[in-house]
Structure formats: structure tokens, C-alpha cells
Amino acid sequence: MSLLIRYAEQSRPSVRFFLDGQAVSALAGDTLLTAVLTVRERLRTTEFTGSPRAGFCMMGACQDCWVQVRRGDGPVQRLRACSTLLEADMSLSTTSAPPPVIAEEPKP
Amino acid sequence: MSQSPLPPVVIGAGPAGIRAAVTLARHGLSPILLDESPRPGGQIYRQPPAGPGQRSASELYGFEAAKATAIHQALAPYADRIDYRPDTLVWNVERGALDLLSNGRTATLAYHSLIFATGATDRVLPMPGWTMPGVFTLGGAQIALKAQGCGIGSTVVFLGTGPLLYLIAYQYAKAGATVAAVLDTSAFGLRIKHLPGLLALPKVLAKGLYYTAWLKAYGVPVYTGITPVRAEGNERVASVIWQDSAGRQQHTACDGLGIGYGLRPETQLADMAGCAFSFNPLDRAWLPDRDSAGRSSLAGVYLAGDGAGITGADAAEVGGERAALALLQDQGATIDPSRVAVLEKRMAAFVRFRTALLQAFPLPAARWAETVSDDLVLCRCEEITAGDLRATVRKDQPRDLNRLKALSRIGMGRCQGRMCGAAAAELLAHQHGCAVNDIARIRPQTPIKPIPIGVTPENTP
Numbered sequence: 001m002s003l004l005i006r007y008a009e010q011s012r013p014s015v016r017f018f019l020d021g022q023a024v025s026a027l028a029g030d031t032l033l034t035a036v037l038t039v040r041e042r043l044r045t046t047e048f049t050g051s052p053r054a055g056f057c058m059m060g061a062c063q064d065c066w067v068q069v070r071r072g073d074g075p076v077q078r079l080r081a082c083s084t085l086l087e088a089d090m091s092l093s094t095t096s097a098p099p100p101v102i103a104e105e106p107k108p
Numbered sequence: 109m110s111q112s113p114l115p116p117v118v119i120g121a122g123p124a125g126i127r128a129a130v131t132l133a134r135h136g137l138s139p140i141l142l143d144e145s146p147r148p149g150g151q152i153y154r155q156p157p158a159g160p161g162q163r164s165a166s167e168l169y170g171f172e173a174a175k176a177t178a179i180h181q182a183l184a185p186y187a188d189r190i191d192y193r194p195d196t197l198v199w200n201v202e203r204g205a206l207d208l209l210s211n212g213r214t215a216t217l218a219y220h221s222l223i224f225a226t227g228a229t230d231r232v233l234p235m236p237g238w239t240m241p242g243v244f245t246l247g248g249a250q251i252a253l254k255a256q257g258c259g260i261g262s263t264v265v266f267l268g269t270g271p272l273l274y275l276i277a278y279q280y281a282k283a284g285a286t287v288a289a290v291l292d293t294s295a296f297g298l299r300i301k302h303l304p305g306l307l308a309l310p311k312v313l314a315k316g317l318y319y320t321a322w323l324k325a326y327g328v329p330v331y332t333g334i335t336p337v338r339a340e341g342n343e344r345v346a347s348v349i350w351q352d353s354a355g356r357q358q359h360t361a362c363d364g365l366g367i368g369y370g371l372r373p374e375t376q377l378a379d380m381a382g383c384a385f386s387f388n389p390l391d392r393a394w395l396p397d398r399d400s401a402g403r404s405s406l407a408g409v410y411l412a413g414d415g416a417g418i419t420g421a422d423a424a425e426v427g428g429e430r431a432a433l434a435l436l437q438d439q440g441a442t443i444d445p446s447r448v449a450v451l452e453k454r455m456a457a458f459v460r461f462r463t464a465l466l467q468a469f470p471l472p473a474a475r476w477a478e479t480v481s482d483d484l485v486l487c488r489c490e491e492i493t494a495g496d497l498r499a500t501v502r503k504d505q506p507r508d509l510n511r512l513k514a515l516s517r518i519g520m521g522r523c524q525g526r527m528c529g530a531a532a533a534e535l536l537a538h539q540h541g542c543a544v545n546d547i548a549r550i551r552p553q554t555p556i557k558p559i560p561i562g563v564t565p566e567n568t569p
């Protein structure tokens with residue numbers, strides 16, 4: 001289930017990324033927040049009570065949307081999901097576990 | 109003219125900052141324009157990321173399409189004059205220099221003259237269930253639609269007060285969502301009472317009436333004078349419980365909820381720079397002092413747009429140009445007095461309109477503070493509850509919001525009180541039985557927004 005519903009611009013090209021290790025897809029021009037919330041119902045859980053969160057202001061004010069992101073086998077970064085654009089093959093985590101390094105697919 | 113050796117700096121590329129920068133460039137200066145966002149336009153004229161499949165300006169901005177396009181295109185003719193730096197956050201102001209963060213690098217920028225055009229974000233009052241997935245700010249709900257083509261649900265409720273409530277409901281219904289209810293805490297009678305002031309800008313009033321009439325014509329239920337009770341759901345919002353104006357409890361099912369009570373200006377940088385502030389009872393907020401031209405209490409520092417008091421997008425354009433003219437005049441340039449007269453006359457109408465609007469859609473502060481239960485989470489960042497705050501007040505008797513912040517950590521989390529500040533102030537004042545202006549204001553801390561760890565310092569001037 002998703003939290004956000006696409007109403008427009010559905011013809012933007014598809015972009016693959018990884019959510020908790022699973023391959024999923026979003027659209028070019030999506031923020032990390034849009035990408036996650038169009039496939040899931042939550043973005044992260046809180047440090048204090050573990051309750052689910054999904055961002056709030058979408059304009060960089062509430063800071064409720066910081067997520068862990070990894071590009072390739074690089075280090076884990078914390079990024080603000082509502083103001084960071086999705087890049088192909090990013091690995092994101094919606095839990096406190098760091099996002100996994102995604103193994104290269106064997107070439108056919 | 110005695111030109112200052114450093115170029116003037118404008119912070120914010122919304123309608124106010126863009127008009128300010130263009131006005132400076134037209135008069136021969138070469139301003140630096142800094143903005144956190146990747147593309148110019150600010151909040152109302154925010155642009156989706158560039159790329160294929162974008163909607164047209166009229167699809168994105170409706171009645172405001174022409175104004176939006178004009179703002180987006182305003183910088184291009186001055187590309188060689190205006191040093192426009194998108195993706196650049198100003199996170200500190202200290203001793204005549206700004207600290208910037210851009211593409212993972214920090215830098216400092218010295219200034220002699222500065223225009224703050226930092227705009228505004230939603231003002232919220234917490235309600236039980238407001239941290240659940242599916243609950244967003246009203247402005248956030250609009251940004252999802254405008255900048256991402258997404259809605260916060262398929263059956264949505266908008267709750268709070270202010271003109272944006274109706275605009276956003278209209279935009280969602282037009283996009284294809286079911287708007288299950290528009291729930292306004294302000295009584296309808298207030299709109300009638302303040303109609304004379306709202307007539308200061310008949311065209312803006314007409315647009316507001318058009319949205320309301322449209323919602324009615326399309327069968328969207330609109331209720332005024334309501335009291336929010338709570339949002340319910342199992343790990344995501346599923347319904348809103350509220351009281352109608354007759355005090356009856358109502359239940360509206362939804363899968364998305366937008367809440368907002370007007371806007372709050374982004375004043376942290378002006379505060380750090382040392383601008384004097386006064387409490388404004390209409391906004392129920394502390395605003396930087398300014399004269400009718402936008403001069404702050406500090407020489408060389410000017411204020412424009414919603415960042416200095418919520419007056420709307422058209423006023424932001426006028427205020428940006430007026431502040432730039434004040435800066436030019438103060439640096440010894442000759443400016444056109446007839447233009448100044450036109451701008452000041454227009455601004456006076458905006459101020460009359462703003463005054464009526466804020467009275468027609470007030471923050472329901474007193475009722476909120478009276479009814480808040482101890483288990484309500486006030487601070488989203490650190491999950492501090494109303495009960496925590498009340499316990500701190502009982503134990504240590506903090507008189508002032510900053511003392512309360514030090515003791516309870518309210519307003520100290522990542523958002524620096526942007527989301528909980530209004531609530532904390534109202535609750536502390538209520539506990540002491542004093543006016544909200546008697547408990548001081550939360551002072552900003554550097555950095556004004558969190559900086560990702562691992563950024564590279566760089567000392568380019």
C-alpha cells in the first residue's frame with residue numbers, strides 16, 4: 001500500500017531503487033519522500049518511541065523526513081527526503097538498520 | 109553614487125527576493141541571490157524538478173499562472189548581473205558574514221547590505237494523532253500536488269483555518285481526489301464582520317469566494333466554527349474526529365489529512381543578525397521591526413515578503429521592490445519617487461487586507477491551550493508531550509520560553525520549534541495565565557537547519 005497517490009505527471013520515466021533491500025520503482029523527478037511513500041505507508045520510525053513517520057511539511061521545515069541512504073558501496077548518508085531527488089539504484093532504509101549494499105547483478 | 113565594495117546579498121528567491129534582486133540589477137548593482145531550493149519561485153510559485161512530462165504553468169498555478177511565469181523568467185534578462193545561487197542554504201549570520209551550505213560544502217560570505225526574503229511555512233497546532241503517517245501540513249499537501257503531481261490520499265480532509273484551506277481543497281478536488289470535508293476552526297461570522305477590510309483587495313477576495321463557491325457547487329462539505337478532536341488510525345490516518353459548531357461530535361473517514369492554521373514567517377536569520385523584534389498581536393508572533401520601506405532596525409539590513417509578516421504573494425513582490433529601492437537610496441542612488449509612491453499605496457491596501465484576513469481566520473489559541481491533554485505529543489522531533497511541558501512548568505516555574513526550552517528540550521530538536529513553537533508558547537502562557545507576548549520568544553540556534561554530517565568546509569569569500 002502507498003500513502004501518496006499520483007494524480008499527474010505519470011508519464012515521467014521510471015527509475016529503479018532499493019527499499020530495505022527490495023527492488024522497487026518510482027519516477028524521474030521524484031523526491032526520496034515521494035519515491036518511498038508511493039510504494040510504502042511509512043518513511044521511518046522515530047528514535048524515541050519507534051512510532052512510524054512519513055514526513056509532514058514537505059518543504060524542509062519540520063525535519064521529520066531524514067532517512068538513511070547509500071549509493072553503490074559508498075558510506076551511509078542521512079538525507080532529508082523531501083528535498084533530495086531520487087537517483088537510480090539508491091538504497092534506502094525505512095528502519096533503523098542501515099540500507100544494504102546492493103550486489104551488482106550478474107551480466108546476462 | 110558611493111558604491112559599497114561588497115555586492116548586496118538577497119536571501120530567498122521567492123517573489124520578494126526575485127523582485128528585490130531584479131530591482132537592484134536594474135539600478136546597476138550586481139546582487140548575490142541565495143536560495144535553498146533548486147529552482148526559483150519560492151513557495152507559491154514553486155517549480156517541479158526540471159525534466160520530461162511536466163505540466164503547463166496553467167495546470168500548475170491556475171489563476172496565478174501569468175504571475176508565476178513572470179517570476180520564473182524575471183532573472184534571465186539579468187543573468188550577467190545577478191549571481192543567483194540555488195541549492196544554497198544560509199545557516200548562520202554572524203559579524204557581517206553569512207555561513208552557507210551548498211552541494212555538501214560550507215562557505216562564508218561577507219556582506220555590507222542584506223535583504224531577508226526568507227518567506228514562511230505552515231503554522232500548526234498539534235492535535236492527537238498528528239504524527240501518524242498520512243497527516244501532513246496544508247502547505248505540504250499543496251507542494252506534493254504542485255511539485256510532485258501527488259496527493260496525500262484519495263479521500264482527504266483539510267482542517268485548520270485560513271484562505272489556503274479552501275484553495276488547497278479546490279486544487280485537490282480538481283486533481284481528482286475526493287475531498288471528504290473542509291473543516292475550518294474560524295466561525296463564518298468573522299468573515300462577514302471583516303468583509304470591509306477584505307474589500308481592500310476585491311480581486312483577491314473574488315478569487316477566495318470563487319473557490320468557496322466551487323467547492324459548494326461540487327458538493328464538497330465545508331464546516332466552519334469546528335473544533336478538532338483527534339485523528340485516528342492504525343499506523344496511518346483513517347478518520348478525523350471533530351466537533352461541529354453546535355458541539356456535536358462528528359467522524360469523517362479519510363486516508364489523508366492536511367492541517368494548518370495560516371503561516372509563520374521564517375525569522376531566524378533576521379534574529380541572528382541582531383534585528384529588533386516586536387510582538388505582533390495579529391500574527392500572534394514576534395516579527396522583525398521594519399519601516400514602510402522594509403528597513404530593519406540595523407543599517408544596511410532590509411526585510412521583504414512573508415518572512416517579515418504574512419501578507420501574501422502579491423505583497424511580497426511589492427515589498428521586494430520597495431526594500432531594494434530603500435537599499436539603493438541608502439547607498440546614495442537616485443530612485444524614482446513616483447514609483448515609490450505607487451508601491452507604498454499598493455502596500456497600504458495589502459496591509460488593510462492582511463489585517464482583516466488575520467482577524468477573519470484567527471489562530472484558535474485559547475481554546476486549544478485549554479483543551480490539550482497531557483499525552484498529546486507537542487514536539488515531533490523528540491516526542492515531548494504536553495504533560496512533560498506542564499510538569500516542567502510546575503517543577504521549575506520557567507517564566508520564559510527559552511528557559512522552558514533549556515529545561516524540557518521543547519523547541520530544541522531538529523526543527524528548532526518551527527512545528528511546536530506556537531503550541532509551546534500558547535501552552536506556557538496558558539499555564540502562567542499570562543499573555544503570549546509575556547514569555548519572550550524562542551531564540552534561534554546555529555545551524556538554523558541541520559547540516560548533514562561529513563560536509564566539507566571551504567573558505568571561499
Ligand SMILES: Cc1cc2nc3c(=O)[nH]c(=O)nc-3n(C[C@H](O)[C@H](O)[C@H](O)COP(=O)(O)OP(=O)(O)OC[C@H]3O[C@@H](n4cnc5c(N)ncnc54)[C@H](O)[C@@H]3O)c2cc1C
Pocket residue numbers: 119120121122123124125142143144145149150151152153196197198199225226227228229230246247248250251272275371374377412413414415419420421422424556
Ligand atoms: C505551501 C505554501 C503555499 C502557499 N500558497 C499561497 C497562495 O496560494 N497565495 C498566496 O498569496 N500566498 C501563498 N502562500 C504564502 C506564500 O508564502 C507567499 O504568498 C509568497 O510565497 C511569499 O513570497 P516570499 O518571497 O516572501 O517567500 P517565499 O515564496 O516563501 O520564498 C522564500 C524563499 O526563501 C528561501 N529561504 C528561506 N530561508 C532560507 C535560508 N535560510 N537559506 C536559503 N534560502 C532560504 C526559500 O527556499 C524560499 O525559496 C503559500 C505559502 C506556502 C508555504
Ligand code: FES
Pocket residue numbers: 055056057058059060061062063064065080081082083
Ligand atoms: S517533510 Fe518536513 S522537512 Fe521533509
